[in-house]
Amino acid sequence: MWAVAKDFLYGQVIKRQKRHRLVEVEHRMMCGELDAFVAKLKAVGLSGNINTSFVERVNLTIRQCISMLTWRSWGPAQYTPELQDHVYLWLAYYHFVRCHESLRIKLEQPVLRKGKQRPIEYRRRTPAMTAGLASRRWSMLEMMSFPLP
Numbered sequence: 001m002w003a004v005a006k007d008f009l010y011g012q013v014i015k016r017q018k019r020h021r022l023v024e025v026e027h028r029m030m031c032g033e034l035d036a037f038v039a040k041l042k043a044v045g046l047s048g049n050i051n052t053s054f055v056e057r058v059n060l061t062i063r064q065c066i067s068m069l070t071w072r073s074w075g076p077a078q079y080t081p082e083l084q085d086h087v088y089l090w091l092a093y094y095h096f097v098r099c100h101e102s103l104r105i106k107l108e109q110p111v112l113r114k115g116k117q118r119p120i121e122y123r124r125r126t127p128a129m130t131a132g133l134a135s136r137r138w139s140m141l142e143m144m145s146f147p148l149p
Contacts, residue, residue, distance in 0.1 A: 009037045011050040066090050096138040099124040 009032035016024040027050045029037060038048040063069045068086050103125040110119035128134040 004031065007036075008032060009040060011037050013050050013052045015052075062087075062090070065094070092143055093140070095127045096134060096143055097126065097140055099126055099137060103127065103130050 010030045011032075011034075012028045012030050014026040014028060015022060016026070037050070042048045066086055068083055104122040105125065106122055107120065110121045112119050124137070126134065126137050129137065
């Protein structure tokens with residue numbers, strides 16, 4: 001049986017449009033109290049407003065990276081298992097192979113390189129490295145050959 005955590009907070013933004021113009025924005029708390037939600041958002045350095053920008057950014061990233069989800073494509077998703085496999089492959093790539101600019105760490109001492117190349121100022125990281133699941137960035141070959149349970 002599923003149970004919701006006691007400190008779970010869930011807010012919803014409902015946008016109403018009329019003739020392609022935004023008419024009304026309604027903020028609704030689905031689970032938890034609004035004051036606790038605003039405090040939690042401000043604690044992590046955000047404005048405190050319920051916002052859809054993060055979800056929309058993730059949705060756009062997924063649509064751009066998975067060719068089966070693009071509007072006009074040579075290979076649109078026709079079967080659920082086929083799409084599911086593609087999404088799992090992309091998730092593994094996104095978390096273990098792809099470095100994210102927002103996760104990089106500034107080095108105390110820049111690493112000098114040969115010639116006129118700029119020194120390396122940041123250590124690039126993947127989400128798996130940030131979470132402690134991997135000690136280094138994986139290559140595509142390593143990811144594809146990783147044994148599954």
